[in-house]
Amino acid sequence: MEADRGPEAPGGISLRSLERRILICAALVLAGIAAAGAAGAASFRLLPGAACGAAIAWGNFFLIRKILEKAFLREGAVNKRFVVQYAVKFLGLIGIVYLVVRSGWFDVLGFLLGLTSLFLGVFLEALVKSFRPAE
Amino acid sequence: MFRRFTFSLLVALLFVAVASVALAAEGAPAAGGESNVKAVIALTAGFGIAIAAFGGALGQSRAIAAGLEGIARNPSAQNKIFIPMIVGLALIESLVIYALVIAFVLVGKL
Numbered sequence: 001m002e003a004d005r006g007p008e009a010p011g012g013i014s015l016r017s018l019e020r021r022i023l024i025c026a027a028l029v030l031a032g033i034a035a036a037g038a039a040g041a042a043s044f045r046l047l048p049g050a051a052c053g054a055a056i057a058w059g060n061f062f063l064i065r066k067i068l069e070k071a072f073l074r075e076g077a078v079n080k081r082f083v084v085q086y087a088v089k090f091l092g093l094i095g096i097v098y099l100v101v102r103s104g105w106f107d108v109l110g111f112l113l114g115l116t117s118l119f120l121g122v123f124l125e126a127l128v129k130s131f132r133p134a135e
Numbered sequence: 136m137f138r139r140f141t142f143s144l145l146v147a148l149l150f151v152a153v154a155s156v157a158l159a160a161e162g163a164p165a166a167g168g169e170s171n172v173k174a175v176i177a178l179t180a181g182f183g184i185a186i187a188a189f190g191g192a193l194g195q196s197r198a199i200a201a202g203l204e205g206i207a208r209n210p211s212a213q214n215k216i217f218i219p220m221i222v223g224l225a226l227i228e229s230l231v232i233y234a235l236v237i238a239f240v241l242v243g244k245l
Contacts, residue, residue: 014218015218015221015222018222056232057229060225060228060229060232061225064221064224064225064228065221068217068221068224072206072217073213073217093232094235097232097235097236097239098239101236101239101240101243102239102243108236108240111236112233112236115229115232115233115236118225118226118229119226119229122222122226
């Protein structure tokens with residue numbers, strides 16, 4: 001069955017490749033903040049927050065992929081446990097965001113910048129796919 | 136019918152919002168503008184996350200419904216539909232997380 005090969009459709013967007021792009025964008029965001037900090041245009045305090053935000057963005061995407069793949073891309077009936085797993089993931093995400101924002105350990109602006117790596121990763125992946133010749 | 140209901144709901148929300156600020160202002164005249172600011176912050180955080188959750192839920196439900204309907208109609212296109220659906224869900228959820236962060240920051244100022 002086609003679905004058993006996983007969601008790596010030839011010519012389409014690959015989720016694993018997208019995850020790599022998100023990591024690349026997270027590295028770029030961190031490097032940008034470090035460069036701005038070195039130039040005196042930004043504070044180095046943004047760095048841990050940005051790293052945490054990028055980790056949360058990547059982890060959230062990874063978990064969404066895992067849960068939905070397990071639920072829908074298997075042969076047979078849909079695994080209904082995915083509803084519970086998705087709810088637990090969502091509650092965990094809210095808890096982590098609450099801790100990060102309210103604890104004061106991380107800079108909130110850096111955290112938001114880190115979260116942006118998901119959008120940048122999707123944008124980068126779409127750019128790469130649009131410039132790659134069709135197979 | 137749906138439009139009228141939505142319009143009535145929005146007007147009611149607006150009245151509740153305005154009334155809350157007005158009542159808060161009457162309740163603490165000695166505190167000056169600080170009480171007003173806090174009331175506005177509380178309202179902003181509440182409405183902000185409410186609107187974000189409403190929009191996010193609507194967007195996710197539409198994305199999932201359309202995606203699964205497409206897969207049901209054409210199972211051979213499962214991979215091509217499923218991947219953009221997951222990407223869309225992640226993006227929508229990220230926007231709601233942004234609103235959640237802002238709401239937490241605002242609540243922290245109370």
